[in-house]
Amino acid sequence: MKNVLVILGGLAMASAAMAGSPLGLPDVPIPEDNPQTAEKIALGARLFNDVRFSSTGEVSCASCHVAASAFTDSPLQVSEGIEKLTGTRNAPTVVNAAFNKTQFWDGRSPSLEDQALHPFLNPVEMGLPSHDPILGIVRDDESYARAFKSVFGVKAEAISMDEVTKAIAAFERTEIAGNSPFDRWYFGGEKDAISEQAVRGFAVFLGNGRCVSCHTIEQDFALFTDHQFHNVGIGINDIQEKVPELARTFQIAKNQGMDVDVAVLSDADTSHLGRFAVDDQLSSMGAFKTSTLRNIAVTAPYMHDGSLMTLREVVDHYNNGGVSKEGDPINPFLGGGIRPLDLTEQEIDDLVTFMETLTSPRFEPVDNDLVTSASPMGDLQ
Amino acid sequence: MKKMNTLSGRRDFLKATSSGLIAGMLPVSLVRLVGADEHGTDFTFAYISDSHIQHIKDSKFVRNWDQGLIRAVAETNLLEPKPDFVVFGGDLAQLGTKPELDHGAEILAGLNYKMHAVLGEHDYYLDLGEYWSELYGKHYYSWDHKGVHFITLNSILTYDEWTYDRWESPERRMNEMAGLDNPNGSPFMVGKKQLKWLKKDLSKVAKDTPVVVFSHSPLQKIYKGWNFWTEEADDVQAMLKPFDKVNVIYGHVHQIQYNQIDNIAFTSVMSTAWPWPYPESYAQAESHLPIMTVPMNRADPFNERDATGWQFMNMHTGRVDLEFNLYNNTNRTVSFNEEKGHPEDTMFDDPANRIPAQQHF
Numbered sequence: 001m002k003n004v005l006v007i008l009g010g011l012a013m014a015s016a017a018m019a020g021s022p023l024g025l026p027d028v029p030i031p032e033d034n035p036q037t038a039e040k041i042a043l044g045a046r047l048f049n050d051v052r053f054s055s056t057g058e059v060s061c062a063s064c065h066v067a068a069s070a071f072t073d074s075p076l077q078v079s080e081g082i083e084k085l086t087g088t089r090n091a092p093t094v095v096n097a098a099f100n101k102t103q104f105w106d107g108r109s110p111s112l113e114d115q116a117l118h119p120f121l122n123p124v125e126m127g128l129p130s131h132d133p134i135l136g137i138v139r140d141d142e143s144y145a146r147a148f149k150s151v152f153g154v155k156a157e158a159i160s161m162d163e164v165t166k167a168i169a170a171f172e173r174t175e176i177a178g179n180s181p182f183d184r185w186y187f188g189g190e191k192d193a194i195s196e197q198a199v200r201g202f203a204v205f206l207g208n209g210r211c212v213s214c215h216t217i218e219q220d221f222a223l224f225t226d227h228q229f230h231n232v233g234i235g236i237n238d239i240q241e242k243v244p245e246l247a248r249t250f251q252i253a254k255n256q257g258m259d260v261d262v263a264v265l266s267d268a269d270t271s272h273l274g275r276f277a278v279d280d281q282l283s284s285m286g287a288f289k290t291s292t293l294r295n296i297a298v299t300a301p302y303m304h305d306g307s308l309m310t311l312r313e314v315v316d317h318y319n320n321g322g323v324s325k326e327g328d329p330i331n332p333f334l335g336g337g338i339r340p341l342d343l344t345e346q347e348i349d350d351l352v353t354f355m356e357t358l359t360s361p362r363f364e365p366v367d368n369d370l371v372t373s374a375s376p377m378g379d380l381q
Numbered sequence: 382m383k384k385m386n387t388l389s390g391r392r393d394f395l396k397a398t399s400s401g402l403i404a405g406m407l408p409v410s411l412v413r414l415v416g417a418d419e420h421g422t423d424f425t426f427a428y429i430s431d432s433h434i435q436h437i438k439d440s441k442f443v444r445n446w447d448q449g450l451i452r453a454v455a456e457t458n459l460l461e462p463k464p465d466f467v468v469f470g471g472d473l474a475q476l477g478t479k480p481e482l483d484h485g486a487e488i489l490a491g492l493n494y495k496m497h498a499v500l501g502e503h504d505y506y507l508d509l510g511e512y513w514s515e516l517y518g519k520h521y522y523s524w525d526h527k528g529v530h531f532i533t534l535n536s537i538l539t540y541d542e543w544t545y546d547r548w549e550s551p552e553r554r555m556n557e558m559a560g561l562d563n564p565n566g567s568p569f570m571v572g573k574k575q576l577k578w579l580k581k582d583l584s585k586v587a588k589d590t591p592v593v594v595f596s597h598s599p600l601q602k603i604y605k606g607w608n609f610w611t612e613e614a615d616d617v618q619a620m621l622k623p624f625d626k627v628n629v630i631y632g633h634v635h636q637i638q639y640n641q642i643d644n645i646a647f648t649s650v651m652s653t654a655w656p657w658p659y660p661e662s663y664a665q666a667e668s669h670l671p672i673m674t675v676p677m678n679r680a681d682p683f684n685e686r687d688a689t690g691w692q693f694m695n696m697h698t699g700r701v702d703l704e705f706n707l708y709n710n711t712n713r714t715v716s717f718n719e720e721k722g723h724p725e726d727t728m729f730d731d732p733a734n735r736i737p738a739q740q741h742f
Contacts, residue, residue: 210683213683243455243459244458244459247459248459248461251461281712282456282459282706283456283706283707283708283709285456285459321444330448332448332451332452332454332455332456333452333455333456334448334452335684335686335709336448336684336685336686336687336689336708336709337683337684337685339444339445339685340444
C-alpha cells in the first residue's frame with residue numbers, strides 16, 4: 001500500500017511539473033538572463049505590434065507574423081516589408097519558435113533575442129537605418145519608459161536593444177501551441193481524436209514516408225524538427241548551373257564584410273545557398289532548417305521560398321526524391337536522406353490527412369461553408 | 382617546424398595577403414604559412430575514390446552511387462583556392478563494364494581540373510583493364526609536380542593462373558574478385574614486372590625528394606579476407622625506405638585508416654559510395670549493397686551519404702595532410718605530426734575527444 005501511495009505521489013508531482021505546457025510539448029526553455037514575467041510579456045506584445053519601428057511607420061513584427069494566420073503571413077509566398085518590398089523567404093511561424101535551437105530558415109541567429117534585432121534593419125523588411133529610431137521612441141514614449149523601468153529597472157535614457165529584444169522574446173515564448181487532435185490521440189490516449197485515415201497516415205509518417213527521421217517525435221512530446229539543416233532540393237534545384245559562381249561571389253563579399261542577413265533576403269539566388277551562407281561548409285549547400293509540422297495545414301504555402309502551395313505538393317516533392325516535377329534533375333548537393341519513396345496515392349492522401357491533425361485548437365480555421373450557409377447574404381457574396 | 386593547423390596561423394595568413402582568398406571554404410589545414418616551406422613544394426590536390434558506379438539495365442544506374450560521385454565532383458569544383466589536380470583512387474565501376482566506366486567517366490568529366498586515375502579491381506577484372514585504359518591510359522605511371530615525385534601503382538593484380546586460367550568467363554572472374562571473404566578470391570599483387578619498373582623509376586629520384594604513392598589497395602598488410610592487403614607490400618616498402626619522406630595514399634577500404642611504417646606514412650581515403658563495413662540498410666527498396674558478411678551499425682542507415690565522402694589534400698614540406706569531407710558527419714583531418722613522426726587525427730587521436738559508439742539493441 002505504501003508503495004502505491006509513493007507511486008501516486010510521484011505521478012501527481014510529474015503532472016504538476018508538466019502543467020505549464022500544452023499536451024505534446026516539453027517545458028518552454030527560458031534563458032537564465034531573461035526570466036518570464038507578466039509585465040515583460042505584455043511589454044513584448046506591445047513592441048511586437050508597434051508599426052512605428054519601421055522606416056515607413058507601417059510595418060511591425062506582427063505584419064508578417066499574423067496571430068490569425070498562426071503567426072505567419074499565409075497565404076503570401078514570401079514576406080512583404082516596407083513599401084511592399086518582398087524578401088526571399090516564407091515567414092516562419094513564431095508559434096513554438098521558443099523551442100527552436102536556432103532561428104531563421106538558415107539558422108543564422110542563435111536565439112529569439114538575437115533574431116529580433118535583424119528585421120528592423122533589413123532593407124526589405126522594416127528598413128530602419130539603425131536601431132536608434134526604436135530607442136528614440138521607447139525612451140520618449142512615457143508609457144514605454146514606465147514599462148521598461150518597471151520590468152528592467154532601467155531609466156528611459158538607458159534603454160537599449162538588449163531590453164527591447166528581451167521583452168519581444170519573452171512575449172514570443174508565450175506563443176506556444178500543442179494539444180492538437182494528434183496530441184490528444186498519441187500523447188493523451190484519446191482513441192477517437194483522429195480519423196482512421198490519419199492513423200494510417202501516421203504509419204506512413206513513421207515508415208515508408210521516412211518523415212520522422214527529420215521531423216522527429218519523442219516519447220512524451222513532439223516538436224517535429226531535428227533542428228538540423230538539410231538540402232531537400234528546394235530552390236537550389238533551379239540554380240544548379242549558377243552555384244559555383246554564386247558561392248564564390250558570396251564568399252568573397254562575406255569575407256569583405258557584407259551583411260549576410262541583407263544578402264540572403266534581397267537576392268533569391270543567394271537565398272537558395274541556404275545554410276552554406278551561414279557556416280561556409282560545402283555540406284551545407286542549399287540546406288535549410290527542418291521546419292516544425294505543427295499547424296502546418298494552416299500556414300501554406302510551404303518550404304523556405306514558399307514555392308509549394310499545398311501539403312500534397314510537398315509530399316509529391318519528397319516522393320519524387322527531391323524534385324517537384326518527376327524526372328527533373330536532382331541537385332548534386334541533395335541530402336543523403338532524400339530518395340524516391342514510391343508512395344501510393346492512398347499513402348500520400350493518408351499522410352496529408354495526418355498532417356491536418358497537427359493543428360492546435362486556437363488555429364483551427366473557421367468553417368467557411370458553415371458561416372456562408374448560415375448567412376442570408378451568403379449567396380450574394 | 383611551424384605548426385600548420387592553428388587558427389592563429391590562418392589569421393596571420395589572411396592578414397598577410399590581400400588576394401581574394403575565400404577563407405570560409407578553406408579547410409584550415411590548407412592555409413599555409415608564408416615561407417613555411419623552403420622547398421617550394423606546398424600545394425593542394427583533391428582525392429575522390431571508390432564510386433562503384435553500378436549499371437542496373439538500359440540507362441538505369443544505382444542512384445545512390447551516382448549521387449555520391451556527382452556530389453564529390455560538384456563540391457571539389459567549389460574549392461578555393463583551386464587544387465592543382467584531382468586523383469581518382471580506383472573502383473570507378475562496380476563490375477567493370479563499359480556502360481559503368483562510361484557513366485562514371487562522364488560524371489568525372491565535370492571536374493574543372495586535370496585528373497590522374499588509379500586502377501581498382503572493380504575496373505579491371507572484367508576485361509583486364511582494357512576499356513579503362515582507353516579512358517585513362519597507363520595502369521601505372523609516375524610524374525613530378527612542384528618538386529614532389531608522384532607514383533601511381535596498379536596494386537590489384539594477382540597470380541596469372543587465377544587471372545588467366547581459372548574462370549570460364551570474364552564475368553565470373555569479375556564477380557569472384559568482387560566478393561568479400563570469398564574462398565575463391567586471391568590476394569592483390571603488384572607483380573614482378575611492375576616492381577622492376579618501380580625500382581627503375583625510383584632510381585632516378587633524389588632521396589630528399591618527397592615521394593607520394595597512389596595505390597588502390599593498401600601497400601601494407603591489414604586483412605587478407607577483404608584484400609586490405611598487397612602481397613608484396615614488404616618489397617614495395619623496402620624500395621621506398623631510402624627516401625626521407627614517403628606518403629602512400631590508398632582507397633579500397635572505404636574507411637579512414639592511417640599508419641606509419643619506418644619513413645612511410647600511410648593514409649586511406651573514403652569512398653563516395655558506401656562505408657565499410659556498412660549497416661543493414663533501408664529495406665523499402667533494393668539497396669544494391671553487396672552482401673555483407675559482417676554487419677555493422679556504425680553509419681546512419683537513413684542517410685545514404687553518411688560515412689562516405691572525399692578528400693582535400695594539403696601537400697606541405699613533403700607530407701600529405703588529408704582533410705576528410707564527410708557528409709552528415711564531423712569533417713576529420715589526418716595530418717603528419719613532425720614531432721611524433723607519424724600521421725595523426727588532429728581531433729580524435731585524443732581519447733577525450735572521441736565520440737562514443739552508439740549502442741543499438
